[in-house]
Amino acid sequence: MQEASTPSLVIENVQDLLLDTQDVEDFLNELARYSAQNLSSPRGEVLCGITLLRHRTAATVASSSERARLLDEIQYGYKDGPCLKCAREGVIVHVPDFKTETMWPEYCEAVLNHGIRSVLAIPFELSGQEAKAGINLYSDRPNAFDASAVEHAISYVAQASKGLSLAVRLAQHSEAAANLKAALDSRTVIDTAVGIIIAQNRCSQDEAIELIKSASSTRNVKLREVAAAIVESAGGGPVKTHFI
Known part of the structure; x- marks a missing residue:
């Protein structure tokens, strides 16, 4: 994986995305595309999906590409998977190789049929809010996320969480005003x-x-x-x- 962008640069870019988008769903899609670009490297492309869980049952899925969207939809079809577990429980989920993974056997078979070999899911930190979120990073290569890549992704998500938290807060205020x-x-x-x-x-x-x-x-x-x-x-x- 490429060297991580500086925290200040990530925060600045995420803030720009927030200012340039109209609502939280648009922001999430732009954030997914930016995240895929930031976390990919010459050794391999990373596909990115973002899941935002709100009001306990609501879910907004954003994707960096059509293929990433399809992979997220597969996960939602089974109502469980790495990113859903990550978002719901606030834990990091790393599957080095779907060919040897024993959890979610039907889901693993489905993503293997689409050429995906590994995934890394990291929760966003949305402190003080009921919403939960996680980022799903897919790769065509097995063992694509080594220790350095995991550290890079964790650092990146920690910085991006600040912008996402603000987006969710603004969305909640807009919804409250609309309900009133x-x-x-x-x-x-x-x-x-x-x-x-x-x-x-x-x-x-x-x-x-x-x-x-x-x-x-x-x-x-x-x-x-x-x-x-x-x-x-x-x-x-x-x-x-x-x-x-």
């Missing part, structure tokens, strides 16, 4: 529907809310959908939340 907006939009249309029912039926607020809940239960649709139908039928059209 959705909740406020639902509250607005429901409140508007309640006002219409009160005006039309001269009933109390509690009675109006119960009418909407009853319609929601009877029709087996969400409260917001019932409320939106009430507003539209009254000629109000779509309701928007305005922030003043």
Whole structure:
């Protein structure tokens, strides 16, 4: 493997990737490509896959190439493998040669059929977050990752973790903001529907809310959908939340 880039250079490049991408999935794909370039050498190309586990069951897979993506999909098809174990448990997983590996026999046979002989999976350090992640490095050569290569990869991942951690944190803030907006939009249309029912039926607020809940239960649709139908039928059209 080539000599490791300096930590400051890795951090700078990863930060640039973060600034140049629109969301965490785009960032991961760019990071996978950059990682494959950084960790390959004249002796052999390294294919790179990145797995990000969020909300316990969600998974975002990024790949440095189409072939790397296919290899990750094989792993996901078996619901287990080096990178999944690495990300879930936060441990380094090294398979020097799939021909002699006894864990994941069906998976090993599948990747051997695609010409892959060895793999190194290293967890990212995402301290203080529920998300977990790991990088999967594939090689066509057996024993491709010697002690020096493993040390290089560990050092690289330690530096890249800083950018990934920031990307995940930003994604969480964006999701929280989107969820809040959705909740406020639902509250607005429901409140508007309640006002219409009160005006039309001269009933109390509690009675109006119960009418909407009853319609929601009877029709087996969400409260917001019932409320939106009430507003539209009254000629109000779509309701928007305005922030003043």
